Amino acid sequence: QDQLVESGGGLVQPGGSLRLSCLVSGFFLDYYAIGWFRQAPGKEQEWVSWLMSHDGSTQYADSVKGRFTMSRDAVNLSAYLQMDKMKFEDTGVYFCAIRMAPAHYYNSAGEYNHRGQGTQVTVSS
Numbered sequence: 001q002d003q004l005v006e007s008g009g010g011l012v013q014p015g016g017s018l019r020l021s022c023l024v025s026g027f028f029l030d031y032y033a034i035g036w037f038r039q040a041p042g043k044e045q046e047w048v049s050w051l052m053s054h055d056g057s058t059q060y061a062d063s064v065k066g067r068f069t070m071s072r073d074a075v076n077l078s079a080y081l082q083m084d085k086m087k088f089e090d091t092g093v094y095f096c097a098i099r100m101a102p103a104h105y106y107n108s109a110g111e112y113n114h115r116g117q118g119t120q121v122t123v124s125s
Contacts, residue, residue, distance in 0.1 A: 009119030022096035
């Protein structure tokens with residue numbers, strides 16, 4: 001079955017850490033790129049990071065650079081987002097999305113073909 005399923009969200013205090021997972025299955029395993037996005041209440045969707053399947057290269061939004069790390073399982077190709085030194089503004093619904101072929105840009109959800117349902121992340125004291 002072709003699926004993207006996120007998990008690992010929850011409540012964390014400022015400065016804390018969470019690790020999100022994106023389980024990829026079926027035909028979706030043949031993705032070209034995988035990205036993480038987030039959306040906070042009342043705000044526009046924001047790109048967080050992407051990873052290229054062919055070489056594992058990653059890129060991050062300035063807002064998370066140095067705090068978040070995206071990785072991939074070499075066997076099952078699931079993607080992970082390690083979030084450290086979290087801030088209040090990291091609160092939102094996080095979802096993963098895949099692009100099945102090369103694109104000009106990877107920092108827009110509109111460039112991706114499929115996405116998961118999302119997982120809630122709340123940073124609060």
